[in-house]
Amino acid sequence: MKSKNSRLQTLRMLISSQELCCQDDVLKALAKEGYVVTQATLSRDMKQLKVAKATSLGGKYFYVLPNETMYKRVSSPKSAAEMLLNSGFVSVNFSGNMGVIKTRPGYASSLAYNIDNGGLSSILGTIAGDDTIFIVVKEGARHSDVVEELRNVIPDIK
Structure with a gap:
C-alpha cells in the first residue's frame, strides 16, 4: 500500500x-x-x-x-474592472531559445496558461511560478517575432 x-x-x-x-x-x-x-x-x-x-x-x-498570494490580504483592494485592465505583465528577457517573463505576484500562472493555449507558433511551452514564467522558444525563432506573438496574449507587452 x-x-x-x-x-x-x-x-x-x-x-x-x-x-x-x-x-x-x-x-x-x-x-x-x-x-x-x-x-x-x-x-x-x-x-x-x-x-x-x-x-x-x-x-x-x-x-x-x-497559490499563497491568493490568501494574502491587500490593504487597498482594486475593483474587478481595474484588475482586468492590467495583465500583470512586468518584463520579458531572452537568452538563446529561453525566455523569462516577469509578472506581478499571482499573475504568472494565468498568463502562462494563456500563452500555452494561445496557439503561439514560436513558443514550445511554459513553466510558471508565482511571478515568473519560463518560456522555451522554438529553434530559429527571432526574439522580436516571439514578442509580437506574445502581444496576442499580453496586450501591454512592449
Whole structure:
C-alpha cells in the first residue's frame, strides 16, 4: 500500500498538470497512478491540499492548487474592472531559445496558461511560478517575432 504523503504528492502533480473537472476524473487519474481511493478519502485529501475550482478561458471549471498570494490580504483592494485592465505583465528577457517573463505576484500562472493555449507558433511551452514564467522558444525563432506573438496574449507587452 502506498503512503498518504506519496498519494498527496501524486494528487498535487495531477491537479497541476491536467484540467480535472470533477472528482470522478481525479479518481480515475489517481487509479492510473496506482492509487485506488474512495470518494470520501479524495475529498479529505483535496480539503487538506486546499484544492479549489477555477474557470478556464472557455468557461470550463477545473481543480487548481492554492497559490499563497491568493490568501494574502491587500490593504487597498482594486475593483474587478481595474484588475482586468492590467495583465500583470512586468518584463520579458531572452537568452538563446529561453525566455523569462516577469509578472506581478499571482499573475504568472494565468498568463502562462494563456500563452500555452494561445496557439503561439514560436513558443514550445511554459513553466510558471508565482511571478515568473519560463518560456522555451522554438529553434530559429527571432526574439522580436516571439514578442509580437506574445502581444496576442499580453496586450501591454512592449
